[in-house]
Amino acid sequence: MHRNIATPIEALNLPVTFETRTGDTPSHRRKRQQNNPPDFLMTTPESLALLLSYENAPSFFSGLKYLIIDELHTFFGTKRGDLLSLGLARLDTLAPKAVRLGLSATINKPESAREWFCRTGGRIVRTSNYTHPNIEILCTEKTIPWSGHMARHALNDIYVAISEARLSLVFVNTRAQAEFVFKELWHLNKLNLRIAVHHGSLDRQLRRKVEARMASGKLDCVVATSSLDLGLDWAKVDLVIQVGAPKGVSRLLQRIGRSNHRLEEPSRAILVPTNKFEYLECLAAQSEIANQNLDGVTFYPGGYDVLAQHIFGIACSGPFRADSLFKEILTAAPYADLKRETFDKILEFVKNGGYVLKEYPQYNRLVNLRDGSIKLRDSQMARQYRMNIGTIVDSPMMKVKLRNRNLGTIEENFIVNLTPGDTFLFGGKILVFDDIVNADVIVSRSSASEAKIPSYSGGRLPLSTNLSFAVLDILENDNTWKSFPKQIREWLTLQKDRSTLPTNKNLIVEVFPHRERYHTVIYTFAGRNANQTLGFLLLRRMKREGVFPLGFSMSDYAISVWSTKPPTNVEQLLTPDLLLDEFEEWLEDTPLLKRLFRDAAVISGLIERNRPGKVKTGRQVLFSTDLIFDVLRKHEPDHILLQTVRHDAMRGLIDAGRLADTLHNFNGRIKCNWLDRISPMAVPLILQITRENSIKLDLADSLLENLENEILKAANVEPYN
């Protein structure tokens, strides 16, 4: 991006200064920018928040004339967007005359975007000459697999496609896919194409190097995750390959937009479905883009944790009054409906944790001045704010070191599952895990040809509502099937003969025996998060009904619950009151809340961020956020942080809204097929490896008991009673 703007400025020899400022900007340049701001400053929401937290923020921003937000849509309904909106509200106070401009190529309703972005009015400008991107689905002679996401079957065809292009980007959905595809492409690389890999776990230096080589034409292909999605923009790319389902139309457009980035020329893309279901999803995306039917935007109330961070930042910039700060915050769209009472609670939280029953005033972060304003107790505390800014919380990461070289970072959760000697793919190399020394992962090179794949948790988005309806449309219009590859057509026809195809009109359920278990498969098309919630709730309900459920697996499209007995009445299982009867109880002990609490605790400033290389292991672990969560829930169940975690859960991981919509829509319209064996559409679900086995405390007890008895039995000793 910097390059794209700097080039015309330099070419025209314009008398303007242009600089960037991000988390990577060296401190001497930051200092210079602070004292002598450039004409153009390109920055991030995090760095903006940082600039706003300095005491000189009012004078620094007083001359601001224009504020341009690129890729505006990426900020809707996200915590990063909440942070940005608060920054904008602040800027509005400091520079009320500044003009705001928002840019986006993938918004379906600009009017709703305007509401988010503009205080009053606001003009919508549309570009007229939109060129339809040229999107194909990869033609392959090979069999598209039933399940999996690694695209092994398509690698040869992908290689042919990239060898014919000038510069291609191969986008994948997860870091594990990136590693796999990158390595396999090199295996096939007879033409010695210059192929590189780019994902968020690689060391920053390595990523920069790839970006620079790409810009200077020294690469033929880059395999990348969303780490390369935004902010970079190259006209030289003439082909984008999307491996795996796009999950959303706007997201796909965003990626395709990388190629031939000139308005008058269509960009070219190839979609590579990694399994049969994804083929349908790719088809749906193709037709939605042709019809310019973009994903809807959902707006949510802003997170309290982000607001807490913002208030801390404001305090760092100098004394403030609660009344005027509250008014200012209401002008940020996600916080327009914030209640004063809630604001006061969050303010208390920033001050001292906001505990009703206990406080330690000597440690308060904020103090009230006699004139009624509030200020930071000790200006040294600003350091804590500045070290922990931002809304993106990675799971604890560890540095990967090959001799003394930094290769990047990897999730701690992945490493703890390895034993020394295990191999894994990282940056395209197969590495041997040797040891953990001073919280660093020590590795060496391996000559092995197979490796365990790093299973990073990130990058899994649920299927958008828009796209799921489009898939169902395809299934319903069997006259369109004739253009499909034979293997897909046969699969759908077989499903139609043996059972029923999923539809918009009814909720299709199948029950069949398979390997001494009964499977209940429900085709909700509600996205993986809503399906996961449904799975947990069904486990409870089926347990109560005495059919002994054992577990479930789910995808974006469907869920399968298996049990020792068949369910008696499927219609009864799926009534909308599922969300009332089982939900409250389940919500309180779902592990998902704890997972979210970890993030909220960091964002809100309750605890400090873990930094790569500073990860504490073993005895050094200072405290566990899970234990904090338990203690807090017991003593202050209405604490502001628990409230924000519940809100987050409902909209994200739990996706309660979408599940409720699905159950209500199909209430009384459930069609259950009792089959004598597995149906063609259920195969992918049953084959799927990632299954949810929810582990609860009492369950752990019974598992430990079994383990102990087995060990004793093996040792030929009577079990302990």
Added chain:
Amino acid sequence: MSNRTIDFAGRKMILHPSGSIFWPDQATLIVGDLHFEKASSFHSSGQFLPPYDSGETLKKLETVMSEFFPRRLILLGDVFHDNAAWHRMAQNDQKHLAKLLEGRETIYVNGNHDRKVTLPSQFSGLMYTLSGVTFRHMMDTNEQGPEISAHFHPIAIVKYRGIRIRRACFVHKKNRLLLPAFGALTGGLDVNDPALKTFQDLGTQLYLLGNKAIFNIPREFAEK
């Protein structure tokens, strides 16, 4: 609650799922690493952890004591998270603690976190001996006789049918017995950590704290 009785150097000891030990012959309850006021110790660094851990730990202690009615209570060190913790403790928590200690012999073995704290107790020091068993906060690897200690907050991870289960545990090898941490907000150290290498050979038994029971797993079954 389902306890587990073990033979420790010829003495009968009852392991309790709370992470405490009751020695019936001596009517003695042993707890370690309570870490009172751990949460509030972070407040000075601007990390306002919910300051309810002391109350939680006290409640747990009260429950165990009402099960065994010990005549003697051995507090095996790191009772307080730091030397100033007593002063930060809320008054009702202070009173609660005093009430629990009332009418019984209290043995306060100091730990590394609370070396300078004194409590109204019959004994206070770094080492205590009772009926041939030595009590220390941190084990002394030169000790030959039976020794019960705490300090390491041992935890073990076992894998069963593909599910990882992480639990605090007692560690027992011949003359040596380690207690898990008792406090509500205490982390853990994996039994495979080099700091616990004394226990990394065959013959070490782990007693994992379940929800309602204790489970005996040989050390070699703990995941590394």
